[in-house]
Amino acid sequence: ISVAQNDLEDLKHSVSLGLRLMWVAVVPAVTIGAVLALPLVTVVYMRGQFNTADAENVAGLFRVFLVALSAMCLSNITGRTFYALKATRFLAVIGCIEAGAYVVYAIILAHQFGLAGIAWSYVIYFNLSLLWHLVAIRSKTGKTGGTTVMVSFARTGVAAGLGATVAWL
Numbered sequence: 001i002s003v004a005q006n007d008l009e010d011l012k013h014s015v016s017l018g019l020r021l022m023w024v025a026v027v028p029a030v031t032i033g034a035v036l037a038l039p040l041v042t043v044v045y046m047r048g049q050f051n052t053a054d055a056e057n058v059a060g061l062f063r064v065f066l067v068a069l070s071a072m073c074l075s076n077i078t079g080r081t082f083y084a085l086k087a088t089r090f091l092a093v094i095g096c097i098e099a100g101a102y103v104v105y106a107i108i109l110a111h112q113f114g115l116a117g118i119a120w121s122y123v124i125y126f127n128l129s130l131l132w133h134l135v136a137i138r139s140k141t142g143k144t145g146g147t148t149v150m151v152s153f154a155r156t157g158v159a160a161g162l163g164a165t166v167a168w169l
Helices: 008-035 037-045 052-084 088-113 115-141 147-168
Strands: none
Touching: 008 037, 008 052, 008 115, 008 147, 037 052, 052 088, 052 115, 088 115
16 A cells, blocks of 8 residues: 555555564574574484484574575565565566576585585575565665664564573573
8 A cells, every 4th residue: 555655654664564573573483493403303303213413414404494584584575565666577587587596506505515505505595685675675665764673683683692592501
């Protein structure tokens, strides 16, 4: 409705709120999940099928994939913003470029680092995608604001870090 009424300020407010709410939900789960990866993997998979080394390997990969989770969730908000801005062609073109680049660096990282390289390729893909989403949306909606989101992200990140520290201890 905001875009239909040419109210970019309301759209920016809605996107900001959506990003902040998603961040509040996801970051604590990511940080605590990273700390508790081994116990989680052990409980879920070690019922006689995994040995300790297998559980440690999967927990390591789980931690890597958790690095992508925040970007994946936040990109859900930013992707919808492109649709609201009627910038779907732009989104599709850049998405094709991203996919091509992903294939190239996934192959390179897989050859260099094996399974961990594939996992890190996934992380790179989603985090770079979120980064260009944020830059493009900021450009399309006017280069103002963003302080509220950044302050909120920092506060929530610190709180999540403290929660992860408690879980680790």
